[in-house]
Amino acid sequence: MTGAPQIVVHHDKEEMAEAAAARLITKVVDAQSSRGSASVVLTGGRNGNGLLAALAGSRARDAIDWSRLDVWWGDERFLPEGDPERNATQAHEALLDAVPLDPARVHAMAPSDGAYGGDVEAAAEAYATALAAAARPETASPPAGAGGGPVPSFDVLLLGVGPDTHVASLFPEHPGVRETDRTVVGVHGAPKPPPTRISLTLPAIRAAKEVWLLAAGEDKANAVAMALSGAGELQAPAAGAYGRQRTLWLLDEPAASQLPRDLYPPALS
Numbered sequence: 001m002t003g004a005p006q007i008v009v010h011h012d013k014e015e016m017a018e019a020a021a022a023r024l025i026t027k028v029v030d031a032q033s034s035r036g037s038a039s040v041v042l043t044g045g046r047n048g049n050g051l052l053a054a055l056a057g058s059r060a061r062d063a064i065d066w067s068r069l070d071v072w073w074g075d076e077r078f079l080p081e082g083d084p085e086r087n088a089t090q091a092h093e094a095l096l097d098a099v100p101l102d103p104a105r106v107h108a109m110a111p112s113d114g115a116y117g118g119d120v121e122a123a124a125e126a127y128a129t130a131l132a133a134a135a136r137p138e139t140a141s142p143p144a145g146a147g148g149g150p151v152p153s154f155d156v157l158l159l160g161v162g163p164d165t166h167v168a169s170l171f172p173e174h175p176g177v178r179e180t181d182r183t184v185v186g187v188h189g190a191p192k193p194p195p196t197r198i199s200l201t202l203p204a205i206r207a208a209k210e211v212w213l214l215a216a217g218e219d220k221a222n223a224v225a226m227a228l229s230g231a232g233e234l235q236a237p238a239a240g241a242y243g244r245q246r247t248l249w250l251l252d253e254p255a256a257s258q259l260p261r262d263l264y265p266p267a268l269s
């Protein structure tokens with residue numbers, strides 16, 4: 001990781017979502033101006049979908065060239081196509097159906113009734129293969145310690161932080177959080193439903209240029225304080241999520257309420 005995580009505290013979750021959406025628009029536009037295209041990794045959960053909905057409602061969204069954006073997912077709930085609990089379904093409802101993306105650049109993880117049927121390991125391996133294929137030599141990052149092949153150097157990788165400190169579908173003390181060899185894993189017996197999931201691993205997450213962690217609400221306060229106060233990544237997976245250039249924690253006041261006050265500057269409003 002380059003430098004300490006940066007922490008930004010907003011008044012409430014609505015303000016946090018709007019500010020994060022504005023930040024993401026700027027980041028994508030800048031990447032497209034300098035390189036021609038951009039890549040973003042989406043998260044599921046309330047805060048990730050809140051950001052997408054805020055982006056959908058922003059007039060500035062038209063500054064993005066949606067046809068030159070690659071969209072990936074950090075994790076998926078292994079459910080049938082179109083299931084309302086799938087992260088992809090929720091992202092499409094919140095934003096993706098409203099913008100002119102190139103369908104070939106929207107890289108959803110396989111559903112449980114897709115090409116790999118109920119074989120979550122095969123679905124995870126297929127996603128790792130897709131990531132490796134998209135990792136051009138000039139943009140690829142061989143994740144340190146991961147033998148599963150390269151992944152693209154994502155411009156921004158979003159992660160919602162669960163109340164138990166999970167990120168993507170990497171749960172405390174679960175096998176996925178210990179994975180150092182593969183870039184994508186099948187998850188079995190997740191403590192949060194559904195039990196079967198697909199997730200990027202920490203080495204793949206850490207290949208991103210920027211990792212943005214989102215947490216709003218008092219139920220996240222303990223997790224945020226734990227992850228930012230030196231907990232290990234096995235006990236607090238969020239503590240192991242950082243970017244190569246920047247790690248940004250975007251919080252609201254309730255989620256930041258257990259953080260030592262000297263860790264972050266005054267709220268923006």
Ligand SMILES: O=C1O[C@H](COP(=O)(O)O)[C@@H](O)[C@H](O)[C@H]1O
Nearest residue numbers: 043044045046047160161162168
């Ligand atoms: O199940 C999941 O939960 C987390 C966090 O969700 P939240 O609703 O507590 O914000 C999310 O990051 C993950 O992508 C998702 O699959």
